Amino acid sequence: MRRIVTALIAALALPLPLLSGPVTGPASAQAAGPADTYADRLVRQVRGANVEEHLRALQAIATAHGGNRAAGTTGYDASRxxxxxxxxxxGYKVTFSPVEFVESWTENSPPVLTETAPGRREYVPKQDFFAFEPSPAGDVTAQVQAVDLTLPPAATPSSTSGCEASDFDGFVAGRIALIQRGTCAFSQKVRNAKAAGAAAIIVFNEGQEGRTEAEQLDIGEWRAGIPMVYADFAVGERLAAARDATVRLTVDSTVAIGTDHNVIxxxxAGDPDNVVMLGAHLDSVPAGPGINDNxxxxxxxxxxxxxMARxxxxxRVRFTFWAAEELGLLGSDQYVSSLPQSERDRIRLYLNFDMVASPNFAYKLYDGDDSDDTGAAAGPPGSAQIERQFQAFYRSRDLPTVGTDFDGRSDYGPFIAVGIPAGGIFTGAEGVKTAAEARLFGGTAGTAYDSCYHQACDTIGNIDTTALDVNADAIADSAARxxxxxxxxxxxxxxATRGEGS
Structure with a gap:
């Protein structure tokens, strides 16, 4: 049984003195103040063995419910x-927020993408382009209008095409929006295009090595109600170069909608106008139990x-367990979208924890200040301070860290899209560990951080218990401070209007 000694309870019940200043270096180097004392005590109470106990329970749930905990399944319901x-x-008051997701999507016939003017060219479905899953049905013939394209593409992913509402200044309602993949979520591009009056959407791959071909992508975005496809870079480049190109775009599909719930x-206690928010997604992919992810x-x-309840x-501290992340960040996206601006303003920061125990782990912190100078830009103001706070914890234990981009693949995306600073911890997914990282963290260079990513083998045996314990302490430390x-x-x-990610 976990207990807190009477002396600790008594000490914490005393009136709190004035707070010490912001942490800028290792925790051990700071003058002791109430935030330091609180953080130290909370870290001591948080135990890796208890975290593992929760993981064993989630594994048992998946085993009893068809092997997974995916959105729309009894495995997700039992996890919730x-x-x-x-x-x-x-002792928490628990609330729920509904999350709509696509229960099923059926492509009744192949999609159509045909250039009808100034020349004629028929693009090959499932080769040159794919319907986004779950694109609504629609049959649109209209002129194509390019939206803030970067052609030729930059050497690294950096296009912001469609990421900002201002990208659509001058867009003619009723046209087909031609948008380039880049540094924000596909769903954000879709929403901005819909708001500008687009009748249909073509997103094409950005153009760097490894980012040229089209594929079937589930972006979880059907609410725009317009047909949308994902095309090769070559298709987008051709349409962008054609003067006043007109295209017929057709998607013949049927969408059935289900509902899950976020847990909040x-x-x-705590100031309700200053909310510290932590989040992790609760769902797995259908392929497996998702013990590392997530x-x-x-x-x-x-x-x-x-x-922390003690x-x-x-x-005010808010803990959120997201539904349907694996279907396109639906839980966090719909939650943030539903909040009025006054409620968004109460959220001072968001901390995200998605895959914190990868078996071939690296201690990766979201690069809030873009000090790595790679990929996506910095997070909103305050994100750099969050990153430094996490760094201080790892330095206090003589542990190295590396940065990781806000690449739009987890639930921080909707928060930074509206200007809420964010940060958090990530230990790697299907990406390959570098030799430099192997020297820093151990493990095996040249192999994936998690070779069971999105597979049936992401079981209770697919975690590194040391990383899990250290990262749970890091979460407690920053949450407390x-x-x-x-x-x-x-x-x-x-x-803010700019989003980061995808």
């Missing part, structure tokens, strides 16, 4: 109920939530 039971037992638990993040923040806080002191995080003065 398990988390809810633990949170309620810890918030501390009863049972690890779920279990880690659940353990932090259980222990401590006082100055700022921000729960007491947000002075390093700047107040937002206006909502």
């Amino acid at each position: 109920d398990y988390v809810v039971g633990k949170l309620r037992a810890a 638990a918030e501390t009863r 049972g690890s993040g779920t279990a880690a923040i659940l353990e932090v939530a259980e222990e 401590f006082p806080v100055r700022n 921000f729960a007491f002191d947000l002075r390093s995080i700047p107040r937002r003065t206006a909502p």
Whole structure:
């Protein structure tokens, strides 16, 4: 049984003194203050063995429900109920937010993409282009209008085509939007195009090596209600070069919609106008139980939530377990979209934990300040301070870290899209560990961080317990510090329009 000694309870019940300043270096180098004391105590209470206990429960749930915990399944429902039971037992008031997802999508006949003017050219479905899954049905013939393209493409992924509403300034309603893949989520491009009056959408690959061919992609975006396809770079380049090109775009499909729920638990104490938010996605892919992806993040923040329930806080802390992340960040995306601006403004920062125990791990921190100078841009103001806070924890244990881009593949995406600073921990997915990382973290260079990524073998045996324990402590440390002191995080003065990611 986990217990907190009477002396600790008494000490934490005393009135809190003034807070120390923002942390800028290793925790051990800071003058001790209430945030430091609180963080140290919470870290000691959070135990890797308890996180593993949650993982074993999630594995048992998957085993009992067809081998997975995917959106729309009884495995997801049982995972949700398990988390809810633990949170309620810890004393949290738990709420739910509905998440719509595509229960099934059927392509009734092959899609059509035909250039009808100034010349005629028929593109080959399933080769030159694919219908986005789950594109709504539609048959549109209209002029194509390019949206902020980068041609020729830059050496590294960097196009912001369609990422900002302003990209569509001058867009003629009723035309087909021609958009380049790049540094924000496909769903964001789709929403911006729909808002500008596009009748259909062609997204084409960006053009760098490895980013030229089309493929079937599930972007989880059907609410725009217009047909949309994903094309080869060569198709987009040709249409962009053609003067006043007119295209017929047809998708013949049937979409059935289901509903799951995000799980949200918030501390009863703390300033409600200063919300520190932590999140991890609760669903797996259909192929397997998803114990690293993302049972690890779920279990880690659940353990932090259980222990934090015993401590006082100055700022409200919100723990969120997202539904349908694997279908296109649907849980976090619909949650953020549903919030009025006044509610978004209460969220001072968002911390994301997706895959924190990869077997061939690296300690990767989201690159809030773009100091790595690769890929996606920096996060919104405050993201750099979040990254530095995490770095301070790992330095205090003499552990190295490396940066990882906000590439749009996890639930921070919808938050940074509206200007909320974000950060968090990631230990790697299907990417290959470099020799330099192997020297820093051990493990095997030249192989994937998680060779069972999105596979049936992502089981309880597919985690590194050391990484899991260290990262659970890091989550507790930063959650505790921000729960007491947000002075390093700047107040937002206006909502942002730029999103990061994909």
